[in-house]
Amino acid sequence: MLKDKIVELNPERVLDIGCRDGSFTAELSQYCGEIIAIDINPDAVERALKDNSKSNIEYMVGDGRSVEFDDAGFDLVYEKDALHHIKEWQQAVDEMLRLSSNYVLIEEPLNDPRSEAKRNAIMAQEFFLEVQREAGYSHFKYISLETLKGYLKHKGLNFEIEIEKCDEPETYEHHFDQFEEFAFKTGRGDYWMKRLDDFLDEMKGRPICQSDTLFIEVRKLK
Numbered sequence: 001m002l003k004d005k006i007v008e009l010n011p012e013r014v015l016d017i018g019c020r021d022g023s024f025t026a027e028l029s030q031y032c033g034e035i036i037a038i039d040i041n042p043d044a045v046e047r048a049l050k051d052n053s054k055s056n057i058e059y060m061v062g063d064g065r066s067v068e069f070d071d072a073g074f075d076l077v078y079e080k081d082a083l084h085h086i087k088e089w090q091q092a093v094d095e096m097l098r099l100s101s102n103y104v105l106i107e108e109p110l111n112d113p114r115s116e117a118k119r120n121a122i123m124a125q126e127f128f129l130e131v132q133r134e135a136g137y138s139h140f141k142y143i144s145l146e147t148l149k150g151y152l153k154h155k156g157l158n159f160e161i162e163i164e165k166c167d168e169p170e171t172y173e174h175h176f177d178q179f180e181e182f183a184f185k186t187g188r189g190d191y192w193m194k195r196l197d198d199f200l201d202e203m204k205g206r207p208i209c210q211s212d213t214l215f216i217e218v219r220k221l222k
């Protein structure tokens with residue numbers, strides 16, 4: 001959804017909030033004039049510069065809650081999967097709205113407890129968040145559709161919403177593939193790995209699936 005929209009718009013000057021290693025930014029670069037891509041994590045920006053450098057992308061360390069660019073300096077500002085890593089996500093949304101002269105695009109994973117596999121995915125995410133929190137990594141629960149909608153409505157904005165439902169099965173192995181890294185960052189890796197074993201035992205034979213995707217397109221000009 002986000003990528004299709006950017007391909008369709010072929011924007012001139014774009015800002016990417018929370019680009020991580022730049023893999024998605026690089027994928028979009030051929031459809032944009034120039035992209036400034038920021039991430040709060042200097043290691044991520046270093047990786048982006050090393051692995052996903054393109055002549056029309058400028059990577060820089062920056063905080064989506066307070067970005068040092070002028071008002072309306074971009075025709076399109078987007079974020080993909082970064083808002084739920086920002087506790088004060090409303091500040092980041094406000095900055096996106098300030099920085100764009102027209103389009104603000106948001107793509108976030110969404111939780112929906114409509115099936116057993118979905119409910120198991122929510123439990124798995126909650127468990128993963130516990131270890132990430134202790135490891136000092138900022139990652140919060142997915143922002144609900146109602147919360148995001150409510151915030152944009154309250155600001156009197158024109159916006160459209162699309163939801164891509166996904167019930168594709170996932171494996172617990174895949175879901176927890178980075179767990180060990182976080183477990184050992186907490187300084188009590190053995191404790192967390194034991195908790196993971198217990199969790200996996202409890203979930204044995206129980207289905208889990210991928211998240212849905214929420215896409216929001218805000219137009220400042222209509």
Ligand SMILES: C[S@@+](CC[C@H](N)C(=O)[O-])C[C@H]1O[C@@H](n2cnc3c(N)ncnc32)[C@H](O)[C@@H]1O
Pocket residue numbers: 017018019020021023024038039040041044062063064065079080081082085086138
């Ligand atoms: C799940 S990654 C998203 C990566 C990328 N957008 C993609 O879809 O491939 C979330 C990123 O948001 C970054 N992030 C967290 N808080 C941020 C903030 N306040 N400002 C900018 N980036 C932030 C994290 O460092 C992380 O790299």
